[in-house]
Amino acid sequence: MPRVETVPIQVPDGTTLPVRLIPARGPHRHPVTPDNPRPVVVIVPGLAVPGEFYEYFAQQLAARGFDVAIGELRGQGESTHRPGGESTYGYHELASVDFPAMLQVVRDRFPSSTPYLLGHSMGGQLATMYAARVRGRLAGLILIASGTPYFRGYRGVLAPGMLVGTAAVAVASNLAGFWPGDLLGKRAYGRQSKVLMSDWARLARTGRFVPVGADIDYEERMSRLKFPVLSITMADDDLAPQTAADHLLSKLPAAQITRWFQPEPLGHNGWITNPVSTVDTVEKWLRDR
Numbered sequence: 001m002p003r004v005e006t007v008p009i010q011v012p013d014g015t016t017l018p019v020r021l022i023p024a025r026g027p028h029r030h031p032v033t034p035d036n037p038r039p040v041v042v043i044v045p046g047l048a049v050p051g052e053f054y055e056y057f058a059q060q061l062a063a064r065g066f067d068v069a070i071g072e073l074r075g076q077g078e079s080t081h082r083p084g085g086e087s088t089y090g091y092h093e094l095a096s097v098d099f100p101a102m103l104q105v106v107r108d109r110f111p112s113s114t115p116y117l118l119g120h121s122m123g124g125q126l127a128t129m130y131a132a133r134v135r136g137r138l139a140g141l142i143l144i145a146s147g148t149p150y151f152r153g154y155r156g157v158l159a160p161g162m163l164v165g166t167a168a169v170a171v172a173s174n175l176a177g178f179w180p181g182d183l184l185g186k187r188a189y190g191r192q193s194k195v196l197m198s199d200w201a202r203l204a205r206t207g208r209f210v211p212v213g214a215d216i217d218y219e220e221r222m223s224r225l226k227f228p229v230l231s232i233t234m235a236d237d238d239l240a241p242q243t244a245a246d247h248l249l250s251k252l253p254a255a256q257i258t259r260w261f262q263p264e265p266l267g268h269n270g271w272i273t274n275p276v277s278t279v280d281t282v283e284k285w286l287r288d289r
Contacts, residue, residue: 028065046121048190050077085177090195132221147244
């Protein structure tokens with residue numbers, strides 16, 4: 001596989017984040033012209049998932065003729081700073097500060113390509129927030145295993161579990177100054193900023209995007225987005241079931257929404273390492289634009 005090009009970006013708190021860049025290749029690749037731009041798929045990781053984990057998936061997309069970039073969420077993966085008591089970034093900072101820096105790298109590297117954001121899990125929530133900020137500067141959204149944590153979007157015991165669990169994480173984060181998930185096992189979401197966890201818990205409780213420090217009405221801006229959206233949900237995914245995905249899509253009443261359900265029991269993350277059918281679906285959707 002071709003070597004991945006990495007460009008570092010720095011955000012105001014001094015953290016350096018990598019943006020991984022993989023140019024299109026293979027028989028599907030076409031020359032980029034003003035009348036025939038090539039999509040660049042910008043992958044936004046999920047909570048506690050390093051950007052590097054998506055490289056195999058990204059290579060499969062590149063082999064289908066698409067330029068690809070992979071971002072990194074602050075505090076995760078190869079981010080140079082680990083969250084601590086001084087970390088005060090949340091959903092708003094990621095969408096309003098980190099994403100513009102990441103997309104600038106993508107536009108500099110692929111100036112004639114058209115950006116689509118592909119968000120996994122929380123990455124899909126953040127991608128939707130960024131789209132609400134920039135509107136016409138994106139061609140569309142691809143949401144994979146992504147919904148909201150709103151507790152009413154879950155069924156059975158999962159609903160109260162989501163409500164109580166996210167609240168407990170937020171309380172513990174405020175007491176400790178950060179969320180020490182790296183000490184609590186693989187399914188504890190890693191070490192995270194207390195503000196990020198507070199925003200997550202508020203979304204789980206209220207079902208609304210009202211992050212700390214917001215300078216716009218994200219809900220109102222989302223409702224005006226009119227571009228195409230592909231939502232892919234997975235069998236055996238308790239973290240982002242169809243009902244949770246539907247709640248996120250309900251924020252986008254003006255968008256052109258396409259839904260696809262992956263019947264293979266790949267769960268929340270398995271599609272990343274077993275990507276063929278997912279890549280097939282993404283490729284067809286992009287080529288139908």
